[in-house]
Amino acid sequence: MSTDKVITAEQLTKRFGDFTAVDHISFEVQKGEIFGFLGANGAGKTTAMRMLCGLSLPTSGKATVAGFDVYKENEKIKKNIGYMSQKFSLYDDLTVKENMRFYGGIYGMSDKQIKDKTVFILKHLHLESEGNKLVKSLPLGWKQKLAFSVAIFHEPEIVFLDEPTGGVDPVTRREFWNMIYQAAADGITIFVTTHYMDEAEYCNRVSIMVDGRIDALDTPSQLKKTYEATSMDEVFLKLARKAVRNAD
Amino acid sequence: MNAVRVNSIIKTYGKKKEITALQDISFEVKPSELYGIIGPDGAGKTSLFRILTTLLLADSGNATVDGFDVVKDYKEIRKRVGYMPGKFSLYQDLSVEENLNFFATIFNTTIRENYDLIKDIYQQIEPFKDRKAGKLSGGMKQKLALSCALIHRPSVLFLDEPTTGVDAVSRKEFWEMLKRLKEQGITILVSTPYMDEAGLCDRVALIQTGKILSINTPQGIVDDYKKPLWAVKSPNMLQLLNELKERNEVEDIYPFGEYHHLVLKNNIKREELEQWIKQSTPEAVTVEAVRPDIEDCFISLMKN
Structure with a gap:
């Protein structure tokens, strides 16, 4: 296993009956990289992400995540990744500290580790006085930032972020990206999907899925050159409009 | 009605x-x-x-x-x-x-x-x-x-x-x-x-x-935005953001696609702006005056 490649995928494929959701995709993600995973609804992003998170077995092809094989070591993968989405993040009816205790416990951290990390995160987010408050009483922006901190609470090698900033105000959205930059600088690899094309610019590299395939993969500036576009929005539209299938 | x-x-x-x-x-x-x-x-x-x-x-x-x-x-x-x-x-x-x-x-x-x-x-x-x-x-x-x-x-x-x-x-x-x-x-x-x-x-x-x-x-919202707004870019965007944030002339700076949007308290000439950005970040920088879009307006209204 190579230490600097956190994800490797080779001809990774998933079929449901005669429908090929993910069609022979190949790519690698380096340690500490912010990797944008874009595609229209129905392009196969979620299916691909589920395979990489060890939640769904591929039909064919190879892939490793954090050095573990997606077929044989999916339980190890789950322990070594973090996950956050806009839909599923924290438990509203637990306090901030209880959420951290719960996630830390799930990932097998010791009481002391959980305690130290809780203090550290609350301080870092300037939420020291909110630790015993129910999550549902916090403003949405705080919740999203807290959810990200909890997703990387157990210091995973890689964190999967599925539309983490949907519906968030423009100021909080940017604060959230500052946290992503910080985590990447600390060596955590970021795998992120988004519908905001300006956020695609914040990624080191971006892949764009169309009809189950990866049709483009490069740095944002190179993609704009290749597709003679002035923005990532334009790149995305040029590629996604080629899609022939229409499903979710 | x-x-x-x-x-x-x-x-x-x-x-x-x-x-x-x-x-x-x-x-x-x-x-x-x-x-x-x-x-x-x-x-x-x-x-x-x-x-x-x-x-x-x-x-x-x-x-x-x-x-x-x-x-x-x-x-x-x-x-x-x-x-x-x-x-x-x-x-x-x-x-x-x-x-x-x-x-x-x-x-x-x-x-x-x-x-x-x-x-x-x-x-x-x-x-x-x-x-x-x-x-x-x-x-x-x-x-x-x-x-x-x-x-x-x-x-x-x-x-x-x-x-x-x-x-x-x-x-x-x-x-x-x-x-x-x-x-x-x-x-x-x-x-x-x-x-x-x-x-x-x-x-x-x-x-x-x-x-x-x-x-x-939408046009009226954009026209109401009166602050001097510039788009800036350099090879090290995080450093550019952190250093410009500290300057007195800067009211706000935030990532905006491939650029950062820089809001100034008082407008200055491009040459002058380039000059003081180069002092803190010697790498090549791009500086352009830009029209705000709705998101710039929303950010400004939110912070007021």
Whole structure:
């Protein structure tokens, strides 16, 4: 296993009956990289992400995540990744500290580790006085930032972020990206999907899925050159409009 | 007569009214206007739509839709409005056609009678008319929900976050559909958290934590922005951001696509600006004066 490649995928494929959701995709993600995973609804992003998170077995092809094989070591993968989405993040009816205790416990951290990390995160987010408050009483922006901190609470090698900033105000959205930059600088690899094309610019590299395939993969500036576009929005539209299938 | 008139609406939740969803909201929508309520989650958009569609009572204030009072004349309003909630609310175990038929029947009409109004949208899902609604893709569900909201030819259409979680291509198509509906004389109120959609509306209300920040045409909102705004770029964007943030001349700086947007307290010449950026970041920098977009305006209004 190579230490600097956190994800490797080779001809990774998933079929449901005669429908090929993910069609022979190949790519690698380096340690500490912010990797944008874009595609229209129905392009196969979620299916691909589920395979990489060890939640769904591929039909064919190879892939490793954090050095573990997606077929044989999916339980190890789950322990070594973090996950956050806009839909599923924290438990509203637990306090901030209880959420951290719960996630830390799930990932097998010791009481002391959980305690130290809780203090550290609350301080870092300037939420020291909110630790015993129910999550549902916090403003949405705080919740999203807290959810990200909890997703990387157990210091995973890689964190999967599925539309983490949907519906968030423009100021909080940017604060959230500052946290992503910080985590990447600390060596955590970021795998992120988004519908905001300006956020695609914040990624080191971006892949764009169309009809189950990866049709483009490069740095944002190179993609704009290749597709003679002035923005990532334009790149995305040029590629996604080629899609022939229409499903979710 | 205004199609919608909202006057000092206040809405709170909780036993002690401790959560304020709408704080004294007032605005008016003209007939056949495409009016956008633009704001993030938690701004109060859904509460507002539910009050206007007579599904929720305000604590105080009043509102009319199509000239009718939302409390007193709720039955009249229900006949005249179409409402597409943010959450998919059709019958999952009925087919596409059954859902549409059901809504037509409820409003005492038929699909045939108003087919011309929904044709453009419904034709795209008609090949799947025998499929159960629950088995449709997100994009198709959205088209079916819009068809059902239109089948009784409403005079005012309320669309609560129709494009949330929808990809850039489908979002563009959806807005093209709205434009064509507007041409048929239907007044449309649409809410969205995507700031870039503001430009597609005739007028917009920017809303945040239950308060309206500004109401204007998209152009008017941009014209109201008076601060000097520059786009800056360098090979090390994080360093550029952190160093410029510390300078006294800088009011605000934030990432904006491939650039950072730099808001200055007082405007200066480009050469001067380049000069002092180079002092802190010697690497090559690009500096350009830019026009603000709605997101710049929203950020500025939020921070005021």
